[in-house]
Amino acid sequence: MAPAPRSIKASVCVAHLHIITPEYHILYTDHTALLRSHQQGINSVTDDGELSTVCYRPEGLDHLMQQTNFSKKELQILYRGFKSECPSGAVNEETFKNIYSQFFPQGDSSMYAHFLFEAFDTKNNGSISFEDFVMGLSIILRGSITDKLNWAFNLYDLNKDGCITKEEMTDIMRSIYDMMGKYTYPCMKDSAPKEHADNFFRKMDKNNDGVVTIEEFLETCQKDENIMQSMHMFDNVI
Amino acid sequence: MAAGVAAWLPFARAAAIGWMPVANLPMPVAPTEKNKRQDELIILNVSGRRFQTWRNTLDRYPDTLLGSSEKEFFYNEETKEYFFDRDPDVFRSVLNFYRTGKLHYPRYECISSYDEELAFFGIIPEIIGDCCYEEYKDRKRENAERLMDDQEDNKDSKLPNMTFRETMWRAFENPHTSTMALVFYYVTGFFIAISVITNVVETVPCGSAPNQKEVPCGERYTVAFFCMDTACVMIFTVEYLMRLFAAPSRYRFMRSVMSIIDVVAILPYYIGLVMTDNEDVSGAFVTLRVFRVFRIFKFSRHSQGLRILGYTLKSCASELGFLLFSLTMAIIIFATVMFYAEKGSSSSKFTSIPASFWYTIVTMTTLGYGDMVPKTIAGKIFGSICSLSGVLVIALPVPVIVSNFSRIYHQNQRADKRRAQKVQKARLARIRISKTGSSSAFLHSKRNGLFNEALELTQLPYKMNFSDQSSIEEEQRLSKSTSLLESQHHHLLHCLEKTTNHEFVDEQCYQQSYLEAGLQTYPSRSPSLSSQDGVTGTCCTRRSKKRHTPLPNASAQAHMHPLTHPHAHQQGLQELSTIHIQPLSTSRSSLNMRVDEPAPLNCQSGQITTAIISIPTPPATTPEGDAHPPAGPAHQNVVKVSAL
Numbered sequence: 106m107a108p109a110p111r112s113i114k115a116s117v118c119v120a121h122l123h124i125i126t127p128e129y130h131i132l133y134t135d136h137t138a139l140l141r142s143h144q145q146g147i148n149s150v151t152d153d154g155e156l157s158t159v160c161y162r163p164e165g166l167d168h169l170m171q172q173t174n175f176s177k178k179e180l181q182i183l184y185r186g187f188k189s190e191c192p193s194g195a196v197n198e199e200t201f202k203n204i205y206s207q208f209f210p211q212g213d214s215s216m217y218a219h220f221l222f223e224a225f226d227t228k229n230n231g232s233i234s235f236e237d238f239v240m241g242l243s244i245i246l247r248g249s250i251t252d253k254l255n256w257a258f259n260l261y262d263l264n265k266d267g268c269i270t271k272e273e274m275t276d277i278m279r280s281i282y283d284m285m286g287k288y289t290y291p292c293m294k295d296s297a298p299k300e301h302a303d304n305f306f307r308k309m310d311k312n313n314d315g316v317v318t319i320e321e322f323l324e325t326c327q328k329d330e331n332i333m334q335s336m337h338m339f340d341n342v343i
Numbered sequence: 344m345a346a347g348v349a350a351w352l353p354f355a356r357a358a359a360i361g362w363m364p365v366a367n368l369p370m371p372v373a374p375t376e377k378n379k380r381q382d383e384l385i386i387l388n389v390s391g392r393r394f395q396t397w398r399n400t401l402d403r404y405p406d407t408l409l410g411s412s413e414k415e416f417f418y419n420e421e422t423k424e425y426f427f428d429r430d431p432d433v434f435r436s437v438l439n440f441y442r443t444g445k446l447h448y449p450r451y452e453c454i455s456s457y458d459e460e461l462a463f464f465g466i467i468p469e470i471i472g473d474c475c476y477e478e479y480k481d482r483k484r485e486n487a488e489r490l491m492d493d494q495e496d497n498k499d500s501k502l503p504n505m506t507f508r509e510t511m512w513r514a515f516e517n518p519h520t521s522t523m524a525l526v527f528y529y530v531t532g533f534f535i536a537i538s539v540i541t542n543v544v545e546t547v548p549c550g551s552a553p554n555q556k557e558v559p560c561g562e563r564y565t566v567a568f569f570c571m572d573t574a575c576v577m578i579f580t581v582e583y584l585m586r587l588f589a590a591p592s593r594y595r596f597m598r599s600v601m602s603i604i605d606v607v608a609i610l611p612y613y614i615g616l617v618m619t620d621n622e623d624v625s626g627a628f629v630t631l632r633v634f635r636v637f638r639i640f641k642f643s644r645h646s647q648g649l650r651i652l653g654y655t656l657k658s659c660a661s662e663l664g665f666l667l668f669s670l671t672m673a674i675i676i677f678a679t680v681m682f683y684a685e686k687g688s689s690s691s692k693f694t695s696i697p698a699s700f701w702y703t704i705v706t707m708t709t710l711g712y713g714d715m716v717p718k719t720i721a722g723k724i725f726g727s728i729c730s731l732s733g734v735l736v737i738a739l740p741v742p743v744i745v746s747n748f749s750r751i752y753h754q755n756q757r758a759d760k761r762r763a764q765k766v767q768k769a770r771l772a773r774i775r776i777s778k779t780g781s782s783s784a785f786l787h788s789k790r791n792g793l794f795n796e797a798l799e800l801t802q803l804p805y806k807m808n809f810s811d812q813s814s815i816e817e818e819q820r821l822s823k824s825t826s827l828l829e830s831q832h833h834h835l836l837h838c839l840e841k842t843t844n845h846e847f848v849d850e851q852c853y854q855q856s857y858l859e860a861g862l863q864t865y866p867s868r869s870p871s872l873s874s875q876d877g878v879t880g881t882c883c884t885r886r887s888k889k890r891h892t893p894l895p896n897a898s899a900q901a902h903m904h905p906l907t908h909p910h911a912h913q914q915g916l917q918e919l920s921t922i923h924i925q926p927l928s929t930s931r932s933s934l935n936m937r938v939d940e941p942a943p944l945n946c947q948s949g950q951i952t953t954a955i956i957s958i959p960t961p962p963a964t965t966p967e968g969d970a971h972p973p974a975g976p977a978h979q980n981v982v983k984v985s986a987l
Binding site: 183187189190208289292301305335336341343 | 355
């Protein structure tokens with residue numbers, strides 16, 4: 106399929122033709138078409154009150170190759186996995202949390218999954234399309250160290266205001282500690298996330314103004330050997 | 344791991360980058376694919392039909408034939424495909440299981456062939472999805488019953504080692520086993536019939552002498568009837584005693600319905616023998632003879648249908664009870680109404696409400712004897728309403744009972760389903776175990792020597808120390824023990840542990856360490872420690888030696904700072920409890936270390952305590968470190984600290 110310009114593509118799947126936005130190829134299909142037990146895609150109520158599922162289709166392979174640092178084969182593998190779990194082409198937060206929780210059976214990963222979702226959902230429209238997904242992954246796996254650190258900073262900065270406050274960091278820490286669950290050794294204390302956050306602040310916040318800015322963050326991380334090394338650890342997951 | 348979710352593991356691992364800047368410890372090295380294959384299509388040739396799928400798809404379930412290295416046995420070198428000489432139709436379901444994570448049972452398949460295929464490919468049937476599971480279970484049960492019936496027929500051939508008692512019991516239960524049993528069966532049946540007919544004929548008026556009034560035959564031929572009765576009762580008594588003797592569980596036999604009927608059938612005779620000429624109770628004695636009619640119920644041993652009917656009524660008891668209750672309500676209502684309606688009229692037969700009951704019942708069941716009729720207009724109106732409603736109320740239970748009968752007939756077979764409910768719980772438990780096996784698998788792999796992480800960690804600094812032989816062995820062990828997916832997942836969980844400075848443990852260890860933390864509230868440490876050593880749990884091999892007691896006290900306080908824990912006494916003691924815990928895996932080297940090398944531990948305890956306090960759970964570097972003392976204590980310590 107030739108890469109289409111980002112203009113309106115009028116592809117109509119079934120009779121219910123409603124709004125087609127220019128950005129994505131959104132096809133409104135009959136709701137009986139796609140029914141998976143744990144994935145409903147984006148359900149929207151159309152004008153005549155019928156429930157229809159929205160089907161996203163990503164831009165062409167070449168386009169994505171230009172935008173990300175993945176090879177063609179990698180994109181294919183990624184998309185196959187993505188599509189098998191989310192046949193409608195976009196994943197909403199519920200599904201995201203479900204999938205993520207399967208990897209951490211002992212603890213509660215919903216909070217961290219929520220933060221991740223926020224970080225991936227750059228357009229803030231409540232769903233992650235394949236483009237968002239693959240862009241995020243490209244930064245994490247194929248970006249420069251500065252890009253990765255930037256991404257991590259963006260993850261921690263919950264309200265996206267450019268600096269991390271202690272509360273935000275504590276929230277993040279709590280979400281990470283929640284993933285451990287109850288049965289840990291040593292016993293999980295309630296103050297553990299807060300202490301860890303305080304520790305982090307002590308390390309990062311150079312000018313002691315109570316927030317960590319991106320510059321402080323980058324500076325501290327680049328000086329820490331462990332962090333530098335671990336940032337490269339997952340480079341070959343795909 | 345679920346099929347589709349396995350595809351998201353790379354994403355989950357990539358997302359772990361969010362933990363990296365906040366972690367204080369270095370992360371374990373990721374497992375690498377030793378021979379990294381690009382995702383390739385493999386061809387599965389099943390009896391000529393070629394299926395193709397990605398290799399990764401099959402790798403999702405490493406404990407099945409297709410997911411493990413077992414399929415290599417079926418690899419055909421010339422055609423470069425895997426050949427299975429099995430049914431291709433069933434294989435479709437099997438392969439779809441890998442693709443979608445759900446196993447479906449096709450209805451047109453024979454249950455035994457399906458089971459065989461599943462067993463061949465190493466898939467447990469409990470994984471069948473909820474959509475198809477009930478059908479599968481039903482078919483399986485039917486099949487099992489059919490086989491059981493066949494078996495029972497075969498079983499009736501003589502088993503050599505049965506005692507006389509058992510033979511007798513079998514003869515009683517199943518008259519077709521031997522000729523004697525059959526004879527006995529017919530003889531008892533004959534005598535039951537004789538006994539019942541005798542009771543009936545006793546009351547028929549026989550011809551009488553012309554000058555006397557008619558007497559029933561029983562009084563005319565008293566002796567004859569008495570003899571007949573005696574003979575029957577003797578036979579019944581003998582039969583009862585023989586059954587009692589042969590019964591495997593006498594107490595249970597005596598409680599069973601049939602034996603009660605037997606007893607009730609013969610008791611009146613004996614009671615009659617005992618109290619023959621007592622005037623007072625002769626009246627009661629007469630009524631006792633009524634119970635002789637219960638002998639007819641003895642026929643139910645001879646008739647299967649009677650038994651089913653009895654069982655049906657017993658099972659319908661609740662419906663019948665409700666029916667009776669609603670009928671009673673209607674009767675009472677109408678009787679009251681009729682009584683008050685007819686109160687005014689003279690010479691009314693409706694003298695009281697209970698007297699009206701009879702009218703109501705007769706009217707509602709549409710019998711209409713006519714011995715009681717309403718005379719007032721109101722009475723007639725209500726009487727007609729009563730009869731109309733009676734038609735409705737009576738017409739209702741008949742289909743209910745009929746449907747009950749058919750329901751119970753099927754319920755007989757569904758009683759097995761109720762047994763299957765318990766199996767259902769077992770099934771769900773099995774599925775849950777296999778699904779959450781990831782968490783226990785992680786703990787399991789951690790406990791079993793952690794060769795993965797140990798290898799990876801030691802590969803960096805210790806590559807020169809390992810001989811090639813041992814490293815290859817270790818790697819082979821690595822590849823055999825866990826699949827790549829599993830090891831990647833475990834690595835991810837391990838990173839989380841490192842980030843949070845806590846370890847995953849199972850519930851047992853958690854309880855134990857919790858208790859220990861409680862134990863440690865006492866200031867005198869040595870007795871608690873000695874008790875602690877006694878509590879060496881086998882689940883958690885993290886118990887240390889007593890000799891660390893003196894040191895931690897001082898160093899604990901000193902080294903509390905890095906973590907900035909609040910210096911609560913309890914807190915401190917909990918930390919101390921962790922100090923005493925030396926994390927050891929159950930690897931051979933670690934056991935050797937514990938037993939053979941107490942001294943080196945002691946002298947390095949300073950550093951150990953430091954390390955342990957700051958991060959309580961270093962994994963298996965210790966065994967590796969201590970297994971290679973020539974590597975240098977400095978190196979060891981470095982390894983420890985860096986690993987911690």
